Amino acid sequence: MTQDxxxxxxxxEMYASEEKAGKLDRREFISRATALGVSxxxxxxxxxxxxxxxxxxxxxxxxxxRMQMDVKAMKDPRTHxxxxxxxxxxxxxxxLVEYNNDGSFTPMLLTSWEANADATQYxxxxxxxxxxxxxxxxxxxxxxRNIIGWCDKGLEGNSxxxxxxxxxxxxxxxxxxxxxxxxxxxxxxxxxxxxxITIVPGMADYPAQIVHKSFTVETMVSNPIGTGxxxxxxxxxxxxxxxVRNEGFDWWGYAAGKGGYVDRIEFIDYGSDPATxxxxxxxxxxDLNWETTGEFVELFDSLGLVKTQVASGATxxxxxxQGHAPYDNKMVRQxxxxxxxxxxxxxxxxxxxxxAADNCHVGPMHPEHNPDVTRAPFDPVKAxxxxxxxxxxxxxxxxxxxxxxFWKDTCDAVAAQLRDAGIKVKxxxxxxxxxxxxxxxxxxxxxxxxxxxxxxxxxxxxxxSGEAWNEFAWNNTEFDGLLAEANSLANADERRVVMGKIQxxxxxxxxxxxxxxxxxxxxxxxxxxxxxxxxxxxxxxxxWGHAA
Amino acid sequence: xxxxxxxxxxxxLLTALCLTFIVFIMTxxxxxxxxxxxxxxxxxxxxxxxxxxxxxRGYTQGKLHNYGExxxxxxxxxxxxxxxxxxxxxxxHGAILENANEYCGVLQxxxxxxxxxxxxVSQIVVTRLGLTGKLMFWVLMVMIPSxxxxxxxxxxxxxxxxxxxxxxxxxxxxxxxxxxxGVIFIAIFTSSAVGLKWFKxxxxxxxxxxxxxxxxxxVLTIALYGMGYIARMTRAxxxxxxxxxxxxTARLKGVSFANIVLKHALRNALIAPFTVIMLQIPWLLNGVxxxxxxxxxxxxxxxxxxxxxxNDIDLLLAVSVVGVVVVLLTQLISDxxxxxxxxxxxxx
Numbered sequence: 001m002t003q004d005x006x007x008x009x010x011x012x013e014m015y016a017s018e019e020k021a022g023k024l025d026r027r028e029f030i031s032r033a034t035a036l037g038v039s040x041x042x043x044x045x046x047x048x049x050x051x052x053x054x055x056x057x058x059x060x061x062x063x064x065x066r067m068q069m070d071v072k073a074m075k076d077p078r079t080h081x082x083x084x085x086x087x088x089x090x091x092x093x094x095x096l097v098e099y100n101n102d103g104s105f106t107p108m109l110l111t112s113w114e115a116n117a118d119a120t121q122y123x124x125x126x127x128x129x130x131x132x133x134x135x136x137x138x139x140x141x142x143x144x145r146n147i148i149g150w151c152d153k154g155l156e157g158n159s160x161x162x163x164x165x166x167x168x169x170x171x172x173x174x175x176x177x178x179x180x181x182x183x184x185x186x187x188x189x190x191x192x193x194x195x196x197i198t199i200v201p202g203m204a205d206y207p208a209q210i211v212h213k214s215f216t217v218e219t220m221v222s223n224p225i226g227t228g229x230x231x232x233x234x235x236x237x238x239x240x241x242x243x244v245r246n247e248g249f250d251w252w253g254y255a256a257g258k259g260g261y262v263d264r265i266e267f268i269d270y271g272s273d274p275a276t277x278x279x280x281x282x283x284x285x286x287d288l289n290w291e292t293t294g295e296f297v298e299l300f301d302s303l304g305l306v307k308t309q310v311a312s313g314a315t316x317x318x319x320x321x322q323g324h325a326p327y328d329n330k331m332v333r334q335x336x337x338x339x340x341x342x343x344x345x346x347x348x349x350x351x352x353x354x355x356a357a358d359n360c361h362v363g364p365m366h367p368e369h370n371p372d373v374t375r376a377p378f379d380p381v382k383a384x385x386x387x388x389x390x391x392x393x394x395x396x397x398x399x400x401x402x403x404x405x406f407w408k409d410t411c412d413a414v415a416a417q418l419r420d421a422g423i424k425v426k427x428x429x430x431x432x433x434x435x436x437x438x439x440x441x442x443x444x445x446x447x448x449x450x451x452x453x454x455x456x457x458x459x460x461x462x463x464x465s466g467e468a469w470n471e472f473a474w475n476n477t478e479f480d481g482l483l484a485e486a487n488s489l490a491n492a493d494e495r496r497v498v499m500g501k502i503q504x505x506x507x508x509x510x511x512x513x514x515x516x517x518x519x520x521x522x523x524x525x526x527x528x529x530x531x532x533x534x535x536x537x538x539x540x541x542x543x544w545g546h547a548a
Numbered sequence: 549x550x551x552x553x554x555x556x557x558x559x560x561l562l563t564a565l566c567l568t569f570i571v572f573i574m575t576x577x578x579x580x581x582x583x584x585x586x587x588x589x590x591x592x593x594x595x596x597x598x599x600x601x602x603x604x605r606g607y608t609q610g611k612l613h614n615y616g617e618x619x620x621x622x623x624x625x626x627x628x629x630x631x632x633x634x635x636x637x638x639x640x641h642g643a644i645l646e647n648a649n650e651y652c653g654v655l656q657x658x659x660x661x662x663x664x665x666x667x668x669v670s671q672i673v674v675t676r677l678g679l680t681g682k683l684m685f686w687v688l689m690v691m692i693p694s695x696x697x698x699x700x701x702x703x704x705x706x707x708x709x710x711x712x713x714x715x716x717x718x719x720x721x722x723x724x725x726x727x728x729x730g731v732i733f734i735a736i737f738t739s740s741a742v743g744l745k746w747f748k749x750x751x752x753x754x755x756x757x758x759x760x761x762x763x764x765x766x767v768l769t770i771a772l773y774g775m776g777y778i779a780r781m782t783r784a785x786x787x788x789x790x791x792x793x794x795x796x797t798a799r800l801k802g803v804s805f806a807n808i809v810l811k812h813a814l815r816n817a818l819i820a821p822f823t824v825i826m827l828q829i830p831w832l833l834n835g836v837x838x839x840x841x842x843x844x845x846x847x848x849x850x851x852x853x854x855x856x857x858x859n860d861i862d863l864l865l866a867v868s869v870v871g872v873v874v875v876l877l878t879q880l881i882s883d884x885x886x887x888x889x890x891x892x893x894x895x896x
Contacts, residue, residue, distance in 0.1 A: 073666050156589060156597055237665045238854055239846050268752060270844050279749030280844065282738055283762065303740055433857035437586045468594070
């Protein structure tokens, strides 16, 4: 059920004392301790608590669950850019490690991992007795091959390479020689270039699905070899998709008590308009939706549906792109952030379904967040002065966003506040199909970002110079250096010092307006278990079931 | 007659050719190709990646050349890309298949491969057209009889109270666009807010098995819009016939009113509505687009929206060809039908 070892990382004990001293909250503690290889049971034990029982213990075998979800075309897991793609392939492709709503990391295809004291070496223990559904044994070779595959920067759209950066050779864009070593059939050693605390969380992220050695993108659906308990049945892009139990396959999770309850899961595409989702719910055409946002939370509540909700690091950035004038001017960017009251945006743009944030994309749900560094104060008068002083006082900003949901509402509220401050703004609404084509390039637009366990992670994906997802077009060597330093510090207090500097730079440079952290939620009909909203939208479908 | 049909078919082919050429040029404008590349590859691709993606897949060979390939008068490209992989048009823009033909255009019966749905275009069009066919069949079954009945009742006694109320109703339905009536229907008859919940506000399950509950509202939404217009035309035609000399003669001879309407007036009065109904069918395709998206019924109209918003070139071209065929075929039927209904008209 959880890691079956008694490994105790020295830093974990330190974290435990920090937790008791009130420096860390419990979720942060669990998250950090388990990332270092301490089992969940042991981590809870350090706090003098019992590990919580796994929900879903009351599920019965069998049945079908239908979910409203965008059905997208399948591609190589490493290039998945939507969790909706991963949830379909999660039927037969599994993860090494799993991240949970309480912030902990539990092993799936691994049984344990250990980090050395400065987090530059990891020992991964492979779960024994796991079989591929074609009969092959699952071995350390498979794990090593997948990790090496993740490091391939040459593959168009491979976002795993960013997560595995400490294993990648910059010159070749591939895994470094000797970085990933299968020591024996059940052990893999990772030798990192520099200390890296995000490597295990990275392995739990949605593109990190483990594929067989015969894997090809063309045949991944027609010849679905994996370790999971289901198989794809059909996939009609934009219409519907279904996965069904792989009858006769002895999935390792049955014996391990993981679940694997339902016989069949259907994903039905209803487009992006939540009003259509509501009609579908009312027509009883599906049992749970992908996500409920904005004013629909209240509406769906009123239909008598069950809501599952979790406070997360999911957020939205309303950001200028520094590759476009006048956003190369720091004063303009500062003014855009300063003119906006984040509490008001949370209320108007997010139906108060969140908490106000500090424009630096690191928050209380991240262990290294420094609460002393806060946003530049809300001051519309000073914002206007800054804008005028920059020489762009008459510039009409064009704020683009998706044409529905919290994206639209948030940007409408931001635009209204900018106008109140005397800054000219024009709003442009775009449908998802066109908006996402250029999301990193618009001069001024809004993007939602999913939750990630550690504060350094999104900064590494989106704020580091030259990253593919750097939609801010921000290049700052000081920031890059500090981020690398933070990524090598396992100690919470030490890292918080660096993080404080990082937060200050992000805020001072006016990189973005990041108004609020979102509560994420979905709804389901009564009688389901284990279908709870996941803090990071991860596809844990083996937990789904009908209540016994 | 044979010559007439032949000529019309010629016109149809020519129109299809012109329209597809225009659609082709539009969808092959670079910003649209960029959209396509990002939809198909990864929507976070850089400009350089987009350029190599497009040239690897033959999109940048020149528009006329590509159109020729689509038509099947030029051989499909086989290009070794900068990433070292060889791709071909006849292998669905992917790695070269063993059994790939040299030519794979419309002339060879290949309608291409949809980039949005990852399926052959012909298969998508057939499936989705079938679903829309189901929808249209029921629309026509509801619309035509009710429109004719309303029109005849309203037109047989022009100016009567019955006429006034039916005409007002017809004007109201035809003046309400589908996106208004559809939303109103969903709000009133399906939502918990009003509480009636008689029908379903989503027709997704109607794709597999349509029932009165899940299919009535989409059908009604389209049918009501077309019905008002046809009823108005029928009424006008009926009213005109009712003032004709021979009707007055029949009346003076003491024929009963029911007999006058059914035996003498009706046949002549239905000539005009027949044409209107036929011309209305292509118009209904508009409604199909709106209603299918509104009710999440994945038919031809929904495919049109998806193809357009994802710049799915091959699919859009096939959709436009179908559009041309539907418009010109219904016109042809209306012209031919006219000959049978009205003996005074001859087709040379």
